[in-house]
Amino acid sequence: MTTDMINQIANLMRQSKNTVVVTGAGISTEAGIPDFRGQNGIYRQLGEDRVMRIINIDFFKAHPDQFYSFYRQYFKFPDVDPSLAHQMVARFEQEGIIKGVVTQNIDNLHQQAGSRNVIPIHGNAEEFICMNRRCQKIYDHDYITNSTEAVPYCSVCGEIIKPNVVLFGENINNYLGARQLILDARLLIVIGSSLTVYPLAGFVNEFCSIAKDLVIINKGPTQLDYAARYKLDVGENSTGQILEEIYRKLQR
Ligand code: NAD
Numbered sequence: 001m002t003t004d005m006i007n008q009i010a011n012l013m014r015q016s017k018n019t020v021v022v023t024g025a026g027i028s029t030e031a032g033i034p035d036f037r038g039q040n041g042i043y044r045q046l047g048e049d050r051v052m053r054i055i056n057i058d059f060f061k062a063h064p065d066q067f068y069s070f071y072r073q074y075f076k077f078p079d080v081d082p083s084l085a086h087q088m089v090a091r092f093e094q095e096g097i098i099k100g101v102v103t104q105n106i107d108n109l110h111q112q113a114g115s116r117n118v119i120p121i122h123g124n125a126e127e128f129i130c131m132n133r134r135c136q137k138i139y140d141h142d143y144i145t146n147s148t149e150a151v152p153y154c155s156v157c158g159e160i161i162k163p164n165v166v167l168f169g170e171n172i173n174n175y176l177g178a179r180q181l182i183l184d185a186r187l188l189i190v191i192g193s194s195l196t197v198y199p200l201a202g203f204v205n206e207f208c209s210i211a212k213d214l215v216i217i218n219k220g221p222t223q224l225d226y227a228a229r230y231k232l233d234v235g236e237n238s239t240g241q242i243l244e245e246i247y248r249k250l251q252r
Contacts, residue, residue: 005232009215010249016187021089023103026192026219030240031083033107042074057169064151064160082113084240088247090114102178104200106165121172123165132159179203189215195222
């Protein structure tokens with residue numbers, strides 16, 4: 001069953017002149033970063049409503065000390081390397097099999113694996129940014145972890161520093177670029193996303209409405225399974241190995 005589907009997905013990729021990959025937290029679980037909704041995820045541990053209330057731009061502005069205390073405790077990603085799945089996506093791009101990646105992830109692992117055309121619509125958790133629009137100095141993670149202040153402030157202009165990630169209530173990065181890359185694709189491959197977070201889920205929905213091929217590789221159900229030409233449920237298998245197997249088929 002899985003082998004059949006791997007063959008079919010490889011065939012679609014072989015025929016497509018414009019394939020784009022969309023990724024979510026599920027592609028990074030094999031690297032050791034838990035997703036939010038999985039068993040070890042913070043939505044399960046703390047409740048989705050509570051988390052969404054805190055990682056929100058209005059909460060950040062009103063209670064930066066509480067925000068930072070929460071962020072430091074729960075948003076410190078383990079120091080991990082890209083997984084086989086990230087490496088395979090990078091190889092697909094290097095060999096011209098895909099055009100690029102739109103990701104909801106903030107862990108920078110696609111870039112570390114060597115992907116070049118990546119649109120990280122939710123930002124990059126490795127960085128922090130001064131909120132003064134005329135300054136916008138970027139700080140790395142160590143600057144904040146080594147800081148003894150409850151709330152870090154910019155060393156240049158004194159304004160508050162914010163994680164360089166898109167909080168609830170903020171616009172995503174490169175909305176137009178991400179939407180265009182997706183809508184221009186002939187084949188869209190979604191890997192490790194439940195497709196519940198907007199606007200990305202909306203872009204994928206829009207893509208489906210113009211009758212192109214959607215492939216979903218995910219552990220468990222997603223919101224758009226019904227619209228997919230092929231839905232490959234990873235189950236107990238590894239997404240990295242599945243992508244490697246697709247790559248092998250493409251070489252034949
Ligand atoms: P999600 O949690 O909604 O969905 C992840 C999906 O991946 C789930 O359906 C899960 O079952 C599946 N999955 C888990 N392990 C998998 C595997 N090995 N192979 C394939 N699928 C697997 O994640 P989302 O849709 O990306 O949205 C949640 C939000 O959380 C996003 O906004 C994202 O920015 C943020 N987030 C990012 C990270 C990260 O950067 N690594 C981690 C957690 C959450």
